[in-house]
Amino acid sequence: MIATHHGLVPDQVFVGNGSDEVLAHAFQALFQHGLPVLMPDVSYSFYPVYCRLYGIPHEPVPVRAGFRIDVRDYARPAGKVGGVVLANPNAPTGIALPLSDIEALLRLQPDCVVLVDEAYVDFGGDSAVRLIDRYPNLLVVQTLSKSRGLAGLRVGYALGQADLIEALARVKDSFNSYPLDRLAQAGAVASFKADAYFRETCARVVRSRERLVAGLRARGFEVLPSAANFVFATHPTHDAGELAQHLRDQAILVRHFKLPRIEQHLRISVGTDAECTRLLEALRVLLAP
Ligand SMILES: Cc1ncc(COP(=O)(O)O)c(C=O)c1O
Incomplete structure (x- = not known):
């Protein structure tokens, strides 16, 4: 079902219990453990965790101004990179990132696996799946936890050429040789069958996101261009940690990371329109002079 949905064949698909499990197997099976794995310094926090778990060195590559990834920063001499995620x-x-940048990255690092985690791709990204047939070093990971709203079902999957998929299956089988449970399989199949509903839900999230972005900008926030189901925003005169705490006091949860470079930003999930309205109203009061 997943293969058909993506125009691939079954031996180009590896399914796991959530994309975190798929990522963990990919780090273990596909990256060269003696060489550094390159990753943006601002990215999904689990990537360095997996590296540490498996004893793989990792090299955070600083994102540029405006948190932009410049794929030219991932150029290294041949044989010096254990993988890119x-x-x-x-x-x-x-x-x-546009697909042309992913392709440039695949060309820059042809001798190691380039893992593209597309957890949020359905909210406006351009999927690298169509590059799979041309790049044997590309692994694309997707999940049913975000755009399909099925995080509790724990279904994620990797797409790539058959050799990569076979390597993943070998590591998985040495760890737990059973497939996904039947409920998860049934839920996943039902989700892929309900394509019209899926598209409508994604479109609704995108509409709510645009409304949220406009509301935040109207309140003075600088908001990065988002192709996901959350936005990343900073206010020029209000401390992000304090704003997050004041919102929390009103049972409105936004994410504040106490991390270098992003400590003045908030990651705000796109809720329902009613939730976004509540957030924007709470911010109007908090930001009032
Ligand atoms: C970038 C990214 N990748 C992967 C995951 C893991 O999702 P799951 O294990 O639910 O598929 C997340 C979840 O937050 C994520 O943000």
Whole structure:
């Protein structure tokens, strides 16, 4: 079902219990453990965790001004890189790279696996799946947890050429040789069958996101261009940590990362229109002079 949905054949698909599990297997099976794995310094926090777990060195590559990934920063001499991983759209910034940049990256690093984590791609990103047949070093990872709203079902998958998929299956089988449970399989199949509903839901999230972005900008926030189901925003005169705490006091949860470079930003999930309205109203009061 997943293969057909993406125009691939079954041996180009590996399914796991959530994309976190798929990522963990990919880090173990596909990256060269003696060489550094390159990743943006601002990205999904689990990537360095997997590297540390498996004893793989990792090299954070600083994102440029405006949190932009410049793929030219991933150029290294041949034989010096154990792999590359990035999220597209990136988390927590929401910024998407065009497919031409992913292709440039695959050409820059032809001798190691380039893992593109497309957890949020359905909200406006451009999927690299169509590059799979041309690039044997490309692994695309997707999940049913975000755009399909099925995080509790724990279904994620990797797409790539058959050799990469076979390597993943070998590591998985040495760890837990059973497939996904039947409920998860049934839920996943039902989700792929309900394509019209899926598209409508994604479109609704995108509409709510645009409304949220406009409301935040009207309140003075600088908001990065988001192709995800969250936005990343900073206010020029209000401390992000304090804003997050004041919102929390009103039972409105936004994410504040106490991390270098992003400590003045908030990652705000796109809720329902009613939730976004509540957030914007709470911010109007908090930001009032
Ligand atoms: C970029 C990214 N990749 C992967 C995941 C993992 O999602 P799951 O394990 O639910 O598929 C997340 C979840 O937050 C994410 O943000």
